[in-house]
Amino acid sequence: MAEKHYVVQGATCQCKLSKDTSATDILQVKTQSKHYANDKDGADKLIATDKEIGQTFKKNTFGQCKNQPAGSDFLPCMVQITKWSDPYDKVTLSNQGKPLLETSKASCAMGTPDSIIIKDHGQVAEVSKKNVENTDSEVNAQLFPGIDVSNLERINTQLPIKA
Incomplete structure (x- = not known):
């Protein structure tokens, strides 16, 4: 796992099928409440796992989806995660999930496999x-x-x- 970070709540993700190439959304961890990374108080940075399936983003949209044409435009994106690829498989958390890494990718029901990438893992260095x-x-x-x-x-x- 050299030089790869765990993905935590608050990570920024982006879909390569969004009409707006700069559109992002914020990942929310909904499947566990015990395991934190880079958060000494254990309050904000829950570790995301491959169990974060369904609507697990703050807005659950990346704008308009290029996989859903509607005349001369596109229908709104409605994120529905079906699977995460490339989690860290040497660790299993209490929710039976494998931690996501900054290189992990998600597949959406409307998109192609691995269409959602992690732009920022969400961890912030704190000096204690x-x-x-x-x-x-x-x-x-x-x-x-x-x-x-x-x-x-x-x-x-x-x-x-x-x-």
């Missing part, structure tokens, strides 16, 4: 107090020039670091 404590003092001096990181309580009031 523990990260600063575990980092070499020379690296901290480069990351936080002019700040004495040996007193972490003082840092928390000066920098937007989540404790």
Whole structure:
């Protein structure tokens, strides 16, 4: 799994069959509520799995669908995920699903196989107090020039670091 990220709630997806090539929608995790990635509080970043089937997006549309012509235009896209391909098959979560990776793709009932791609996996790096404590003092001096990181309580009031 080198250099691939788990996909989490809030990931941005795009369909290659959308008339609007910049249209995106936000993935919502509806099949599990236990497993989080890059979310120390376990509140926002649920891990998406290949069990996210059906209407699992925020708007459930990517605009107009090129696979549904209607005269001189196209019918509205109504996303209906039927299958995810290429999940991380070495892990199974409590919902019996395999975690999605940023390279996973979805098939829609209206589209062709693997027509929906993941544009952004949804994870965001957060610097925590523990990260600063575990980092070499020379690296901290480069990351936080002019700040004495040996007193972490003082840092928390000066920098937007989540404790």
